Amino acid sequence: MLKRAALALTLAVAATGASANPELLRLQRDPNQWVIPNGNYASQRYSELNQINRENVNQLRPAWQFSTGVLRGHEGGPLVVGEVMYIHTPFPNRVFALDLNTPGRVLWRYEPTQDPSVIGVMCCDTVNRGPAYADGKIILSQADTTLVALDARTGREVWKVKNGDAGKGETSTMSPLVVGDKVLVGISGGEFGIRGHITAYNLADGKQAWRAYSVGPDNEILFDPQKTTAMGQPVGENSSLRTWEGDQWKIGGGATWGWISYDPELNLIYYGSGNPGTWNPVQRPGDNKWSMTIFARDANTGMARWVYQMTPHDEWDYDGVNEMILADNIQVGNQRVAKALVHFDRNGFGYTLNRENGQLLVAQKFDPAVNWATHVDMETGRPQVVREFSTRQGGEDQNTQNICPAALGSKDQQPAAYSPRSGMFYVPTNHVCMDYEPFRVSYTAGQPYIGATLSMYPPKGSDHMGNFIAWDAGQGRIVWSKPERFSVWSGALATAGDIVFYGTLEGYLKAVDLKDGKELFSYRTPSGIIGNVNTFTHKGKQYVAVLSGVGGWAGIGMAAGLQGESEGLGAVGAYKSLSDYTQLGGVLTVFALPN
């Protein structure tokens, strides 16, 4: 054990210098455990395990279940470290340590004391995407922005620190990421006029190490005007301030509520920022940098290496926070890209970039319904917006209709999977369009700052609202697409068994064939799935686990279904609302093959 640790340490130091976390690097390479919410630092959601495979997955069955006792939307997924599984809930943000030797026995539970008024300032349900593990600690980012480190063996608090102010509408839903000796965490509140940031805290004691805002002066966004680049050029001075009118950047949004990835060799972290200020674009002229942006930052200092703004001057709420998947040796035309970053944005474009320098390589639509832009100009990186679907052109008090995708995006935070075996990406998507009418609003701290009203519905002529797709990130094209009745709001898992798992809003856990999307397995869990699937082994046997419990933004259409569905379905019949398929309730289900 000691020798292995020493070896890992040597490797880690060789690869990354001082900032690696040798334990985490070692653990995430072990397919028997699942120590990072998205599988590894590269956010690939891929497992080398193959006991469960294309041939036998149809025999998969539940081995045991566990009710969390919480009703609201359960995003995120279980962690498995050694012989212990850690699961979490939405507010009140319980954490359970479950013994895998006595399946479902509670080793410890933790429930923080939080002022429930925070519930009222969470925009779209009280979801949480789960804690991080590192260095014998479980690190949870609570709804009220308290970041707390628990002893992984006892659940006892080691340290805690406040990352934001719920009174101003700052909340937390995301999963922190531990890099080296630091815990990185972002913040939610894009609908409340907050100013987003990523903050690093010391893993040892919770002391703040650095904070990098998404918008504002160079010294607060941690930009070097000469060294930080965008589209290969230095960004210059005041690159953010120049794109806002007056002081509007102070309520400029750019929330950072999604996922963070990390490349240990480059020592860079990658994440995206959300919508700028109000949803009414007329009230905030300019490109509103650096909202809707992919950031690459030095993990030690937070200094930005490169940035790429996907949706300048957002007019549709296309947050750029979805996961950044780091994949190696992607073939783009004649070029073999050693270090690529692949990102499926809310705006409906699938991006492939060189993650060393931010060079834009591919930007193509991953849902053919996407219509707000014709294409992305590869020279400037700017989307070519279609006038008819520009809510800015339409202006205040004008209803711009039939924009695809809707504000919830062609894909939201539900993370995709990447299989190095097939070289393909497996993406849970939404297939929903909208009408959007911006109007003037005033800002009050801690109150919704939205300024647009919208209706959402399936694309014209479509009879479904989701697709699960396979994507070729080198060519920027859909390889296969499997329709689903509702948006696919669950994180995917690809395995060396050449299958990929995902959940549906009705509550089915499904396994499909990597090569053609053919459904090989489905099982109806007690509630809709918005959680992420994982896999691990215990005593040599492979298991698959997922949290069900419908809610989140997907739960907004729960009561009555989305509007205009009768039109979408045409003669097939009236489209039923989600509540006709599932009800609330958090349950963990662990699956295995029969002995």
Added chain:
Amino acid sequence: MKMLMASALVLAALGGAALAEDKDEKPYKVVDGKVDQATFNGYRRYGNSCLQCHGPDGAGSSYAPNLTDSLKHLSQEQFAETVINGRQNVSSSQQNVMPSFGHVEDVVTYLDDIYAYLKARSDGALGRGRPERIGR
């Protein structure tokens, strides 16, 4: 679309009939499926401050009640009281929190308009989606 329009018309006609009976009690005006400016403004203010939890068209979500149902038994005074002061219903089985909007200009100023819109929805006088305005 046509079918949707037709059903909206029928609803509007019903609403219109009700309006004729007790003119003073309806806070909204719906004519041929179109609404007065105040009700329209209520629709928009609802979109800014309420929709994120209570869902499109006041129809509720997985985490907040359907207001078209609530307004069948809440009086306008009770509605105003709830919006202004908020409400907490937190127990081991549910975590429902309605924030207080008492100091939010865009809500308090237009409270009657928001009520009018939701009442029209609750009475069945107004269908789903964005209403058109009378005289436009």
